[in-house]
Amino acid sequence: MVTMLEDWIHWFTSLEFHQICLILLPILLIDAPRYAVGSLLMCIGDIFYDLMKVFIRCKDPQYDHCPSVCIVLAGLNEGETIGDTMESIWGTYPRMEMVIVDDGSTDGMFEVVERFAESRDNVICLRKTERGGKSSALNMALPYTNAEILVCVDTDSHLGPNAIWEIVQPFKEANVAAVSGAVIARNPFVNLTTWLQAIEYLRTIFLGRMLSDRLNLLGIVSGAFGAFRTSAIKQVHGWDVGPGEDGDLVIRLRKSGYRVKFRPYAQCFTNLPVAVGQLFKQRRRWDWSVVTFECRKHIDLLNPFHSSFTASNFFMVAERIVFTIFFQFAFWIYTIWLMFNMHQNVVYILLLNYIAYTVLEIFQYTAVLYYSLDRKRDLKIGMLIPLVPIYYLFLRTATMVAVLEEMLTRRSFRDNFVPAHVRSATWHW
Amino acid sequence: MINSSCRHSDKTQCPESIPATEIKGNRYPDSRCQSESGHHAANDTCARPNRRSELRVSIDNPCMIVPVMAEGFPDTQNISVGFALDISKKGIGFEIAGDNRIATNQVVFGLETDDGEMEFVSAIVRFIESQVASQRIGAEFLPEVQQLFTTANIRPNYDCKELKFRTGLSIDALRAWEDCGVLVGALNDKILVCPQCESLPTWRLGCPSCGASSTTSDQLIHHFACANIGHASEYKTDGSLRCPKCKFNDLVVGVDFEYLSGPQRCHNCGWSDSKLSPIGNCLSCGLRFAGHQALEIVINGYDVRRLDPLVYLP
Numbered sequence: 139m140v141t142m143l144e145d146w147i148h149w150f151t152s153l154e155f156h157q158i159c160l161i162l163l164p165i166l167l168i169d170a171p172r173y174a175v176g177s178l179l180m181c182i183g184d185i186f187y188d189l190m191k192v193f194i195r196c197k198d199p200q201y202d203h204c205p206s207v208c209i210v211l212a213g214l215n216e217g218e219t220i221g222d223t224m225e226s227i228w229g230t231y232p233r234m235e236m237v238i239v240d241d242g243s244t245d246g247m248f249e250v251v252e253r254f255a256e257s258r259d260n261v262i263c264l265r266k267t268e269r270g271g272k273s274s275a276l277n278m279a280l281p282y283t284n285a286e287i288l289v290c291v292d293t294d295s296h297l298g299p300n301a302i303w304e305i306v307q308p309f310k311e312a313n314v315a316a317v318s319g320a321v322i323a324r325n326p327f328v329n330l331t332t333w334l335q336a337i338e339y340l341r342t343i344f345l346g347r348m349l350s351d352r353l354n355l356l357g358i359v360s361g362a363f364g365a366f367r368t369s370a371i372k373q374v375h376g377w378d379v380g381p382g383e384d385g386d387l388v389i390r391l392r393k394s395g396y397r398v399k400f401r402p403y404a405q406c407f408t409n410l411p412v413a414v415g416q417l418f419k420q421r422r423r424w425d426w427s428v429v430t431f432e433c434r435k436h437i438d439l440l441n442p443f444h445s446s447f448t449a450s451n452f453f454m455v456a457e458r459i460v461f462t463i464f465f466q467f468a469f470w471i472y473t474i475w476l477m478f479n480m481h482q483n484v485v486y487i488l489l490l491n492y493i494a495y496t497v498l499e500i501f502q503y504t505a506v507l508y509y510s511l512d513r514k515r516d517l518k519i520g521m522l523i524p525l526v527p528i529y530y531l532f533l534r535t536a537t538m539v540a541v542l543e544e545m546l547t548r549r550s551f552r553d554n555f556v557p558a559h560v561r562s563a564t565w566h567w
Numbered sequence: 568m569i570n571s572s573c574r575h576s577d578k579t580q581c582p583e584s585i586p587a588t589e590i591k592g593n594r595y596p597d598s599r600c601q602s603e604s605g606h607h608a609a610n611d612t613c614a615r616p617n618r619r620s621e622l623r624v625s626i627d628n629p630c631m632i633v634p635v636m637a638e639g640f641p642d643t644q645n646i647s648v649g650f651a652l653d654i655s656k657k658g659i660g661f662e663i664a665g666d667n668r669i670a671t672n673q674v675v676f677g678l679e680t681d682d683g684e685m686e687f688v689s690a691i692v693r694f695i696e697s698q699v700a701s702q703r704i705g706a707e708f709l710p711e712v713q714q715l716f717t718t719a720n721i722r723p724n725y726d727c728k729e730l731k732f733r734t735g736l737s738i739d740a741l742r743a744w745e746d747c748g749v750l751v752g753a754l755n756d757k758i759l760v761c762p763q764c765e766s767l768p769t770w771r772l773g774c775p776s777c778g779a780s781s782t783t784s785d786q787l788i789h790h791f792a793c794a795n796i797g798h799a800s801e802y803k804t805d806g807s808l809r810c811p812k813c814k815f816n817d818l819v820v821g822v823d824f825e826y827l828s829g830p831q832r833c834h835n836c837g838w839s840d841s842k843l844s845p846i847g848n849c850l851s852c853g854l855r856f857a858g859h860q861a862l863e864i865v866i867n868g869y870d871v872r873r874l875d876p877l878v879y880l881p
């Protein structure tokens with residue numbers, strides 16, 4: 139082991155600078171620019187800004203915007219979890235109503251909801267006798283509310299303190315139509331799968347979206363916790379058929395000229411997939427939508443001659459296409475090329491890449507910890523950072539599979555996320 | 568009939584002619600009048616068992632006697648137990664220990680059957696004959712209309728003038744009889760009544776906000792292809808249906824879209840929600856109230872095992 143390490147150091151020091159660059163090409167081209175550099179710059183900037191605040195004794199901003207809010211909970215067979223979710227949200231905000239849509243459950247979910255609604259005004263429970271899919275369940279709430287803001291929460295999630303207060307603040311600006319909350323792992327320590335996902339969520343959602351928000355490139359609002367201006371949603375007639383309906387809606391809102399914001403301290407604790415198979419399936423669904431929506435349905439955003447063209451929308455779509463599709467292929471092609479051309483040093487090269495990725499990850503995680511509300515917990519979550527590069531290889535595989543099957547076979551339109559009668563009626567982009 | 572007077576004599580039936588040893592039901596050997604059966608006038612020593620037209624049969628079943636006070640309450644302090652001596656279609660003779668007078672004339676008489684159950688009947692005491700340590704009493708069964716535990720008295724009846732359920736005996740009296748073990752609870756239901764006057768209201772669905780009955784339900788259309796859910800009126804064009812979101816034409820129900828029931832709307836106050844609420848209207852005092860404001864009251868009904876003297880007669 140020690141001799142191998144010595145060999146590796148010997149090998150590494152013998153490399154020329156351009157060789158190192160060549161070996162670390164994927165990191166330098168994809169991962170470092172996408173998140174790491176930006177995050178670090180943002181974090182350093184904020185540290186200075188916060189220090190300034192200490193010196194000039196700025197008061198913390200109060201919540202001064204209090205629009206009427208309608209919480210929308212749409213679920214299928216969530217009888218076990220929805221009761222807790224409703225209880226945890228109810229009463230945490232003064233001007234609140236709640237619409238719960240049962241998308242054809244058979245497990246008694248509607249009875250749980252009705253019992254909850256019985257003793258409370260402003261709780262509306264709706265039941266669809268036949269399952270119509272997540273999008274239509276969310277749309278079902280629209281005719282029933284006149285609240286200014288619609289807040290969608292997953293039926294098995296819990297909101298953090300002041301989450302609703304936090305998420306409605308950006309709506310002070312009239313052209314903000316959607317605000318994403320931060321999704322945090324509720325079950326990080328169940329097993330390796332959830333633990334690694336917890337790290338990923340902190341890095342890509344909590345920190346990553348903070349950066350996208352500053353750059354005005356945010357193109358997604360979490361389905362688990364997102365807020366929308368009701369008038370804007372009604373203007374675009376709500377969600378389209380999924381999977382990937384959250385991202386699609388946000389793109390359509392941006393197309394209509396609205397802005398999308400991220401609120402890192404509007405936090406929602408959600409249960410992450412425990413089994414590897416479940417996780418793989420979930421990621422495939424997410425990545426299908428990049429092909430269906432960004433590459434097909436909304437490809438017109440890349441057309442500079444289109445009437446609704448804006449530079450930020452162009453960069454938002456381009457970023458997703460380039461990083462999710464183009465660089466994924468490049469990564470695998472490069473890896474295979476490397477294996478063939480430098481096969482005598484494959485182990486050394488892998489080790490070098492591994493170290494580089496881990497260092498990058500640690501840098502970013504430091505930024506996460508700077509912004510974190512619960513540093514103790516997040517520090518514990520971060521203990522598994524050395525495994526993260528391997529986890530990302532797994533995610534890249536899922537992305538690769540998803541992109542290929544969606545490009546070649548339009549796989550998403552055969553997925554049972556949407557019921558068959560809706561799938562057969564909708565457009566196969 | 569058991570008489571308190573002795574104007575008639577009936578030698579064949581008179582217990583005087585029966586030897587003491589043959590008298591059933593005499594559990595008090597120290598009794599001064601061992602040779603006499605218990606149907607003699609209570610206070611009149613010269614009173615003699617009379618002639619009767621009714622057939623009577625000797626029995627020795629245990630019995631209990633509950634005096635009936637004003638308003639049909641049982642006198643629970645003065646319940647006596649003893650033994651029946653003889654029974655006819657019209658009345659019963661029995662003997663109770665001690666010399667405490669039965670407080671009232673009207674009693675509820677309970678007789679234990681051979682299988683150990685008590686059966687009850689209302690009766691009126693006609694004569695009492697004091698013994699050394701006991702009393703012999705003759706009582707006459709009251710006619711059906713004067714019985715205490717008629718259906719009208721122990722079961723709730725709807726009073727269509729007051730719009731209320733009532734029992735002939737007060738609920739407290741019925742409970743007291745239940746506590747003595749005479750009545751058995753047979754019906755226990757809850758009804759929702761007017762919170763103001765406790766009358767039975769009429770119910771219908773209406774606006775939860777103002778109670779009005781003039782509401783309409785909007786019909787929604789769910790277009791499968793684009794997931795749009797909107798009011799049916801938004802889809803209407805001349806002759807065919809056109810989706811306001813995706814502009815798709817000639818929609819076919821079942822294939823392209825489904826109808827969903829939409830929000831209920833009140834014409835009176837403009838309220839809108841997913842469902843109507845039950846609204847009560849009191850015809851007695853005119854109050855209109857929401858379902859959750861209604862008063863829930865318990866309706867009690869009782870049963871009694873009635874003593875049928877014919878069972879004992881041949």
Ligand SMILES: [Zn+2]
Pocket residue numbers: 790792793794795810811812813814815
């Ligand atoms: Zn449509």
Ligand SMILES: [Zn+2]
Pocket residue numbers: 774775776777778779833834835836837838
């Ligand atoms: Zn009304």
Ligand SMILES: [Zn+2]
Pocket residue numbers: 761762763764765766849850851852853854
């Ligand atoms: Zn009334």
